Amino acid sequence: MRLDKFLKVSRLIKRRTVAKDVSDQGRVLLNGKEAKPSTTVKIGDVLDVQFGQRTLTVQIERLTESTRKEDTLGLYTVLKEEARKREEDPFGL
Template structure:
């Protein structure tokens, strides 16, 4: 699944266009490297999201095309 779509489906970023723009601006990195919106997210990837004042680091546990509000947060775990 594309990175921008994964960020939207998991509700880490509210809209896909904002996720796409964040990737283009270099604010999203995967495994320590800046990633494009078209990056193919895989289980085990570590995503760093630098939006706002506090950066967020999450590890991908599951990749699913669809998620409800209740299941969206089960697809990743926050890493410190």
């Protein structure tokens, strides 16, 4: 399955076009390497997705072409969630 489609089906990202844009910006790592939207993902892969000031690390558990909202919990396991600290503003703004 394509990376952008998995991000949408798993509801990590709401829209496939947004998932494509995020991947194109280099904010998604697949097994520690920058991934393009068309990269194929498989069960056991580890994704690092950067959302603004936080990074979510998940492991893919199951792949499916479509899913209901209630069934998304089994698609991945959250391994780590980190919040990055904002850099100090030297001007106090």
